[in-house]
Amino acid sequence: KQEVTQIPAALSVPEGENLVLNCSFTDSAIYNLQWFRQDPGKGLTSLLLIQSSQREQTSGRLNASLDKSSGRSTLYIAASQPGDSATYLCAGRRQTGANNLFFGTGTRLTVIP
Amino acid sequence: DAGITQSPRHKVTETGTPVTLRCHQTENHRYMYWYRQDPGHGLRLIHYSYGVKDTDKGEVSDGYSVSRSKTEDFLLTLESATSSQTSVYFCAISPAAEETQYFGPGTRLLVL
Numbered sequence: 001k002q003e004v005t006q007i008p009a010a011l012s013v014p015e016g017e018n019l020v021l022n023c024s025f026t027d028s029a030i031y032n033l034q035w036f037r038q039d040p041g042k043g044l045t046s047l048l049l050i051q052s053s054q055r056e057q058t059s060g061r062l063n064a065s066l067d068k069s070s071g072r073s074t075l076y077i078a079a080s081q082p083g084d085s086a087t088y089l090c091a092g093r094r095q096t097g098a099n100n101l102f103f104g105t106g107t108r109l110t111v112i113p
Numbered sequence: 114d115a116g117i118t119q120s121p122r123h124k125v126t127e128t129g130t131p132v133t134l135r136c137h138q139t140e141n142h143r144y145m146y147w148y149r150q151d152p153g154h155g156l157r158l159i160h161y162s163y164g165v166k167d168t169d170k171g172e173v174s175d176g177y178s179v180s181r182s183k184t185e186d187f188l189l190t191l192e193s194a195t196s197s198q199t200s201v202y203f204c205a206i207s208p209a210a211e212e213t214q215y216f217g218p219g220t221r222l223l224v225l
Contacts, residue, residue, distance in 0.1 A: 103156040
């Protein structure tokens with residue numbers, strides 16, 4: 001089983017600040033890692049998926065990196081906006097197969113106007 | 114948003130009663146999943162399906178059963194609901210096992 005940890009559990013930043021969210025996983029034999037966003041009372045929205053052969057993926061103001069040797073992934077958000085306020089979850093897949101995606105408990109981000 | 118709906122969106126039931134949650138997709142994705150989300154635990158996989166009538170257990174399958182008679186529908190049944198099954202239940206879909214999963218809006222279930 002892939003153990004996934006996200007610290008801190010909550011983070012508040014002023015609008016416009018660049019920020020980094022952290023995700024740690026226990027098994028370096030990771031197949032891929034995904035970042036999701038969850039708004040209160042809503043489902044998850046996929047943000048980025050990084051394959052084990054990749055080091056990073058970018059989408060707009062978001063950049064996700066993957067370092068298998070250290071067991072870490074980071075999600076970088078540039079020029080944060082109040083609309084970025086949400087819970088961000090990472091999920092690591094240890095190997096192929098539908099039952100091998102394990103989620104962290106998330107970081108709740110608040111961007112203060 | 115991917116075409117995924119869940120019904121009901123909210124349900125209150127009593128211990129010992131059967132409950133069925135429905136997930137419906139319009140994307141024709143092969144894989145469908147049921148997760149539960151609880152504080153401090155993240156999302157945990159209950160069951161998943163890799164085709165019509167093809168299902169398998171996830172991490173927390175005890176007390177749950179599933180059925181998939183059509184590509185677009187995946188049902189989750191709690192045969193005899195318990196208070197420990199109070200949770201938010203999410204359905205997800207993906208075209209292949211290792212590809213991005215797309216989530217429904219969730220069903221909030223309270224078992225009294």
